[in-house]
Amino acid sequence: MRLKSYKSCLFLVVLILFKILMFYFVTRLISSLLENTIEENLVKPTMAIPRKKLSEQITIIMREFEPHENDVSLTSQSFTNLFATMQQYIMYDEFPYPPLDIMLNNDTSSSVKFVKLSPELRLTYKDIYPLNNILTKYVLFVPDSTRLSSRETLQHMVNKLSSNPGSIIAAATNNRKYDLNCLRMIINTREWMLKFDLVKSTNCHAVIGKHVILMETELLQRVSNAFLLPFPHSLYLQTASLDLKVTIMKGLSFHEGKPLFRSHHSQWKQKQAEVSRLKSLYNVFKIKRVVRETGLTEWYGCTKDTSRCFGTILDSMPSYLYEKRWTPPCCLSNLRKTARHVFNMLDQNGVRYWLEAGSLLGAMRNGDILPWDHDVDVGFIREDSSRCEWLKKAKSRSVVDTKGFLWEKATEGNFFRVHFSKVNKIHVNLFPFFSKNGTMARDSWYTTHKNMEFPENFLHPMSSIEFVGRNVPSPNNIRDFLELKFGKGAIEIPEYPDPNKLKFP
Structure with a gap:
């Protein structure tokens, strides 16, 4: 008798729960139908866009390395280990010799691409200037001999840039506090002059010290020649002319890779290349006088051994x-x-x-x-x-x-x-x-x-x-x-x- 009574109670409980569930679903269905009816006569709300993966948001660019001595292959592998499908561009003017290991072992299906920026027969402008092929929202410039050990590092940089659109984010390749210095750049085109001032801030026109740069691809497209050497000095010169600011983020986990330029000869070779590139860069943008943050003045114009900086004068008008x-x-x-x-x-x-x-x-x-x-x-x-x-x-x-x-x-x-x-x-x-x-x-x-x-x-x-x-x-x-x-x-x-x-x- 007790068993029969127990079964009756259990049946009653199940029936009540079933009716409650039916009432809930019917209510939701009616509510949904009403919302759809209203939306037919009103502007539909914007649908939520699913958040993209980091590998779909960022393109990595390696521009800052020496052909004769570098750590490009292992730097690239460091990012591939964490983001296997993230697009990478390794850019150079002259073919690196000896060839990079990653070039020898690379296949067509790889996410790593190699771009020769200097003109060459049978290469189109699109081939040698790939900026239009970058479809991600952001680009990440990575200096040679850099390691990434955490996905969160890039996420923090993206979050920072998302909250400060139209800016540039810089992060040191190690966690020491005072590795990076912030510079204000004063560009006086009328007087062919560039002046640097050291500022006690984490927001400025240019950063000195080894660092990674994150910026919006759309912003990069505003500069006249994004990949000129020496990099990133050439980039900062162009963004400063647009009064774009760089923000330094501290405490992120980029790390140093293999030590480079340890011999006196390699240091001399690297220094000579840097001097030559600076001279070429300032010649492109017609800068003749550079006043460094130390107060030192550098001249990049004519001397007794070179022609003057302008040609024949007609009607007294240079x-x-x-x-x-x-x-x-x-x-x-x-x-x-x-x-x-x-x-x-x-x-x-x-x-x-x-x-x-x-x-x-x-x-x-x-x-x-x-x-x-x-x-x-x-x-x-x-x-x-x-x-x-x-x-x-x-x-x-x-x-x-x-x-x-x-x-x-x-x-x-x-x-x-x-x-x-x-x-x-x-x-x-x-x-x-x-x-x-x-x-x-x-x-x-x-x-x-x-x-x-x-x-x-x-x-x-x-x-x-x-x-x-x-x-x-x-x-x-x-x-x-x-x-x-x-x-x-x-x-x-x-x-x-x-x-x-x-x-x-």
Whole structure:
């Protein structure tokens, strides 16, 4: 009897549970039908997108390695061990020799690809510049001899970048606190200059020290040439010009791989390659002066042994003015040296001279050459030319003096030029004047130097003015002298030689 009663109770409980479940599912079904009916008349909500795997979000790029000595194969394997299907690009300009182990053992199905960036016959632009083939949201630049030991490391970097879109994330290859330094980059294209400042921050324009870089592929596509060497300096130069910032993440588990460049010869070879690449990079982006964070100034422009940084000048308008640049700083430096040398030679030989035209205008404004000027103009008394042996010799032929400066007679008029060297033709113009009816006149008409004649009383007596670091003779009443030649307000508002030619979009 008890057993029968127990079975009845159990049956009743099961029946109640069944009815509860049926009521729940019927309720959910009705609710779903109502939602679908409403959605037909309203904008449908955005569907949740499944989170992609890291291997589908990131492409690895190895650009920073030396062909003659590297740890590329093991660095690549370190990432493949954790992310077997993550796309990797190993990029180089010249075929690495000896060949990389990973190249010899690689097959077509591998996720590791090799890209030669330098032009070659039968290779298309797409072949040598693969950025358009990268379909992932992010790219990870990995320096040579780096190891990844944890998947979470990349996830942390992705999370950081996701919360700071439009930035660049950097992480050191070890966990020591002060390995990376943050730099601010000041790029002055008009003055051909790059300046670095060390900043006490984890957010800046560039990072020095060995590190891994994560950035959005879309951001990488904004720079003009993403894979120039030396890397990553070339990348930071381009992103800094866009005022893009780098954030340093600390405490992540990237590690050093095999030690490299342990012999003196390999260190020397690597250093020579770095110097050559820097010179090439600055030449591409027209940077002539670099001021390091230490205060050291490096010059990447012309010298006595190289041609000047601009070509033939037409109508007194150097080509760089059309590029919205001023005179390259190396040219200004060489021009100052040439001017000081000429002044010394004229002083030593008792030649009466004075600062002329645009050079006098620059002296009045800031005691220096106008920042867009390409020569220095000096007037002198014609009868004094016999006092200087170099002027006498230059009347008949070009001559190089004991300091390596070239003296010659100009081809377009009866005046002289003194060049920085026989190769580098940055120069000082020497114009001979003589007195004629109270006017300082010149021998012939110079089409490139107009309005040069002036009343003789501007030289009686002479004055002096600070110019290129020394006192130089000048006419008296300098303001009246300059306004006679250039018009009212010339000192306060100097103009380019022909400003109308620069009025283009």
